[in-house]
Amino acid sequence: MNFNDLRFLVLAEGQFGPLSSKTANGVIRYTPERCVAVLDSKQAGKTSQDVIGFGGALPVVATFEEGVAKGANALLIGIAPQGGKLPESWRGWIKQAITRKLEIWSGLHFFIADDPEFAALQKQHGTIIHDLRKPPANLPISGGRVRELDATVILTVGSDCNVGKMTASLQLRDGLKKKGQRVAFAGTGQTGIMIEGWGIGVDAVVSDFVGGAAEKLTMDAARDADIVLVEGQGSLIHPGYSAVTYGLIHGSLPHAFILCTQPSRQTIDSNDWVRIPSLTDLIQMHELVMKYLRPAKVIGISMNTYDLSDAAAKDAIKRAQDETGLPATDPVRYDPKPLVDVIDSFHRNRIK
Amino acid sequence: MNFNDLRFLVLAEGQFGPLSSKTANGVIRYTPERCVAVLDSKQAGKTSQDVIGFGGALPVVATFEEGVAKGANALLIGIAPQGGKLPESWRGWIKQAITRKLEIWSGLHFFIADDPEFAALQKQHGTIIHDLRKPPANLPISGGRVRELDATVILTVGSDCNVGKMTASLQLRDGLKKKGQRVAFAGTGQTGIMIEGWGIGVDAVVSDFVGGAAEKLTMDAARDADIVLVEGQGSLIHPGYSAVTYGLIHGSLPHAFILCTQPSRQTIDSNDWVRIPSLTDLIQMHELVMKYLRPAKVIGISMNTYDLSDAAAKDAIKRAQDETGLPATDPVRYDPKPLVDVIDSFHRNRIK
Numbered sequence: 001m002n003f004n005d006l007r008f009l010v011l012a013e014g015q016f017g018p019l020s021s022k023t024a025n026g027v028i029r030y031t032p033e034r035c036v037a038v039l040d041s042k043q044a045g046k047t048s049q050d051v052i053g054f055g056g057a058l059p060v061v062a063t064f065e066e067g068v069a070k071g072a073n074a075l076l077i078g079i080a081p082q083g084g085k086l087p088e089s090w091r092g093w094i095k096q097a098i099t100r101k102l103e104i105w106s107g108l109h110f111f112i113a114d115d116p117e118f119a120a121l122q123k124q125h126g127t128i129i130h131d132l133r134k135p136p137a138n139l140p141i142s143g144g145r146v147r148e149l150d151a152t153v154i155l156t157v158g159s160d161c162n163v164g165k166m167t168a169s170l171q172l173r174d175g176l177k178k179k180g181q182r183v184a185f186a187g188t189g190q191t192g193i194m195i196e197g198w199g200i201g202v203d204a205v206v207s208d209f210v211g212g213a214a215e216k217l218t219m220d221a222a223r224d225a226d227i228v229l230v231e232g233q234g235s236l237i238h239p240g241y242s243a244v245t246y247g248l249i250h251g252s253l254p255h256a257f258i259l260c261t262q263p264s265r266q267t268i269d270s271n272d273w274v275r276i277p278s279l280t281d282l283i284q285m286h287e288l289v290m291k292y293l294r295p296a297k298v299i300g301i302s303m304n305t306y307d308l309s310d311a312a313a314k315d316a317i318k319r320a321q322d323e324t325g326l327p328a329t330d331p332v333r334y335d336p337k338p339l340v341d342v343i344d345s346f347h348r349n350r351i352k
Numbered sequence: 353m354n355f356n357d358l359r360f361l362v363l364a365e366g367q368f369g370p371l372s373s374k375t376a377n378g379v380i381r382y383t384p385e386r387c388v389a390v391l392d393s394k395q396a397g398k399t400s401q402d403v404i405g406f407g408g409a410l411p412v413v414a415t416f417e418e419g420v421a422k423g424a425n426a427l428l429i430g431i432a433p434q435g436g437k438l439p440e441s442w443r444g445w446i447k448q449a450i451t452r453k454l455e456i457w458s459g460l461h462f463f464i465a466d467d468p469e470f471a472a473l474q475k476q477h478g479t480i481i482h483d484l485r486k487p488p489a490n491l492p493i494s495g496g497r498v499r500e501l502d503a504t505v506i507l508t509v510g511s512d513c514n515v516g517k518m519t520a521s522l523q524l525r526d527g528l529k530k531k532g533q534r535v536a537f538a539g540t541g542q543t544g545i546m547i548e549g550w551g552i553g554v555d556a557v558v559s560d561f562v563g564g565a566a567e568k569l570t571m572d573a574a575r576d577a578d579i580v581l582v583e584g585q586g587s588l589i590h591p592g593y594s595a596v597t598y599g600l601i602h603g604s605l606p607h608a609f610i611l612c613t614q615p616s617r618q619t620i621d622s623n624d625w626v627r628i629p630s631l632t633d634l635i636q637m638h639e640l641v642m643k644y645l646r647p648a649k650v651i652g653i654s655m656n657t658y659d660l661s662d663a664a665a666k667d668a669i670k671r672a673q674d675e676t677g678l679p680a681t682d683p684v685r686y687d688p689k690p691l692v693d694v695i696d697s698f699h700r701n702r703i704k
Contacts, residue, residue: 250591285641
């Protein structure tokens with residue numbers, strides 16, 4: 001099916017909420033035109049707006065049937081199963097979707113098309129299953145091929161996981177589009193891929209090929225764009241995921257970074273023994289790891305201030321500007337213009 | 353079979369040589385007692401000493417049969433197939449080995465036990481096949497668990513791939529053993545694993561779990577040791593493999609680094625657009641990427657001078673000492689004592 005013809009029933013059973021259904025929320029925020037219903041029996045009858053604060057009248061339904069009645073032609077897995085194992089109820093919905101030829105869009109670590117029961121049903125009905133985390137075959141070892149591109153490459157990096165790197169990239173993409181730039185978003189995680197319809201889940205790639213995945217993504221995105229915004233992952237100081245972050249940096253070799261932070265966070269999530277250093281220190285670290293390959297600077301600070309009052313958020317932004325001398329804002333809560341403008345002018349200066 | 357009872361026929365067909373058969377050479381250098389013959393029809397009749405300069409009277413044979421006649425009870429794949437595809441002749445030898453119940457030790461990216469023809473034969477004969485690059489199941493996400501260990505963790509890092517990180521680790525292990533230390537070598541690549549009989553090929557691990565693999569390896573190695581030498585991979589400035597290097601650092605969280613270099617090399621191998629920076633710059637980079645997790649210093653420089661004259665090698669070592677103020681030597685060509693002593697005293701100071 002053509003990506004723009006997809007109409008998603010968004011599976012978020014028991015977890016639909018402002019902080020608990022990251023993938024569902026990303027898809028609803030950035031591609032509302034492709035969402036027809038959210039499946040969560042615990043919130044049925046409400047709207048997306050009621051539950052997560054955006055998404056307007058998008059209905060939350062209790063059953064798979066109701067979702068199909070709303071016009072769904074695809075099932076999108078919008079949450080991760082708690083504990084890792086696929087719940088029985090999910091198996092039922094997935095089987096119904098395959099049987100009724102609804103495309104499956106899944107970013108789970110568990111590959112749906114590899115499950116014997118699902119695979120047998122798929123064979124019988126010819127349904128398309130997208131396991132978005134499954135890496136493409138024949139990825140290269142990265143070797144600086146992106147240096148041949150004309151496009152300006154911007155990578156979002158962060159002080160931690162889950163501070164808003166994808167969201168910042170998408171807000172900046174929209175802002176740059178409005179300014180008339182030919183800009184592409186290169187998704188590196190399941191949500192970004194579901195929003196764009198393509199990408200590579202780099203965390204599922206064998207480690208020797210992380211850089212190669214980033215290189216391929218960047219080159220593919222640059223085909224129709226003058227500015228490529230690569231979605232960052234993890235953090236250079238995250239004890240668990242930093243290898244992915246580092247491979248993304250050396251594979252995409254960005255011309256510049258946007259550093260994403262959450263000012264209220266003092267330590268790494270789930271690793272409170274790692275204190276998050278100052279913005280100045282984070283900037284120094286990112287610039288140093290690029291120094292010997294292709295020098296690049298942090299050119300702006302994107303701040304996730306959702307958990308601060310308006311006054312505290314503005315104060316945090318002001319302090320970040322003062323500390324770094326760089327434009328800073330929360331591009332979701334406030335006007336993304338300071339960051340859009342800095343990328344726009346960085347690009348214009350680079351190509352002139 | 354007990355690891356110490358293995359007697360390897362080392363497959364190095366067409367490639368046995370000082371620079372062209374890295375895995376074969378490592379196994380011959382460090383576990384000569386487990387090698388009974390090298391299979392390379394082009395060098396048959398010579399000894400290992402003749403061909404690679406060490407390994408004494410270990411014979412090079414032309415056929416699989418001659419290897420078995422020398423007492424081989426296992427086939428060790430000591431080279432990588434050129435072009436990536438398994439040559440027909442290798443398939444024949446592997447089939448013979450399986451049929452005759454010789455254990456297979458392979459670190460190829462191609463998993464022998466997953467090949468339908470080999471798998472069928474294996475099932476029939478019950479032969480043991482070790483695909484050493486196959487990652488263990490259920491690796492954790494790294495989260496600083498190594499901080500609970502009493503052991504001192506030393507990681508070898510490098511200016512590039514293939515500059516002697518594994519060799520340095522093994523020379524230092526032997527030197528520390530002689531000093532009476534309880535020391536373990538944690539192998540992270542196929543050759544290291546073949547020498548020790550255990551380890552994890554970290555470059556084949558899914559990128560989210562590279563740190564977790566390093567963490568598990570380090571903890572396993574620390575069970576019976578007071579000093580753990582973790583075999584490094586790649587380089588922080590290698591465009592293709594740096595993600596693996598970075599994950600190894602953040603998973604093993606070494607107390608100190610030994611920096612391995614090859615003084616004659618000016619640029620990264622196969623990536624001559626990346627100039628290798630000074631030792632001072634490399635040290636700064638390694639110390640910075642540990643700074644916010646567990647500060648660690650480079651405490652010694654291991655130099656691979658095989659391609660320099662004695663005078664040039666000694667001069668390079670002297671210059672490295674002068675530049676860094678650290679002990680430096682080529683631990684293969686010269687006495688490894690300066691590096692053994694610095695690790696020994698670092699460990700004694702740490703635990704006192």
